[in-house]
Amino acid sequence: MIPEIAAMLDQEGCTTTLTGPGEVVIYSKDLSSWEPVRRMPFALDTSQGLVQLRQKMSELTAFLGDCRIFVAKAASGAIFFELEKARCGVWEISGKPDEFLDPVWKEEEDQESEVPSGAVDIPVPVEITPGKYYLSIKEIQGKRPEVSSKQVLQKFIKTGAYQQLEVICDHIPPWIALESTCSGFTMQSERLGPSEVRLILTRNPADSCGCT
Secondary structure, rough: OEEEEEEEEOOOOOOOOOOOOOEEEEEEEEOOEEEEEEEEEHHHHOHHHHHHHHHHHHHHHHHHHHOOEEEOOOOOOHHHHHHHHOOOEEEOOOHHHHHHHHHHHHHHHHHHHHOOOOOOOOOOOOEEEEEEEEEOOOOOOEEEEEEEHHHHHHHHHOOOOOEEEEEEEEEOOOOOHHHHHOOOOEEEEEEEOOEEEEEEEEEEOOOOOOOO
């Protein structure tokens, strides 16, 4: 993990939300101090919908490069998921960089040292057509005890940043029906074989997009 942390800042140099307007500043640690090395003005207009949001988030992740730690005052919904999909650790902190850079870096280092061997390759849903995602969790169910179906799916389901999600599994996770209902989705299941089930979560027509 390279010693870089990105922060979304307002004009006063304090963290702000990703909807901004503000500036994304990437800090790099040089010996014992943190110095800003890259800056980019940034703002999101969530009223423009998912396509525009994904385009802006794609620009952001390209700007981040190898930086995998992001701090903002708030990041949720589709914004949070897009950062997680880019393998960024997201922190919600109010304050100025000199107050949180060292503590965040230390916590990230501690967490990295505690990750069990093989647990870093956690599968993520893949967008197969606009708004429709696919994921197989057969490879982890019963074979990767250090990775649970909740770790893989729960945050994504809660974001609501999709119209349909297809999940292939060897058994239906007991928590997923309630979670999908609470997040505004209907769930259908189909048995494909002795140890293979297809789940399809589809957004209820009356529900709006989960972007914030």
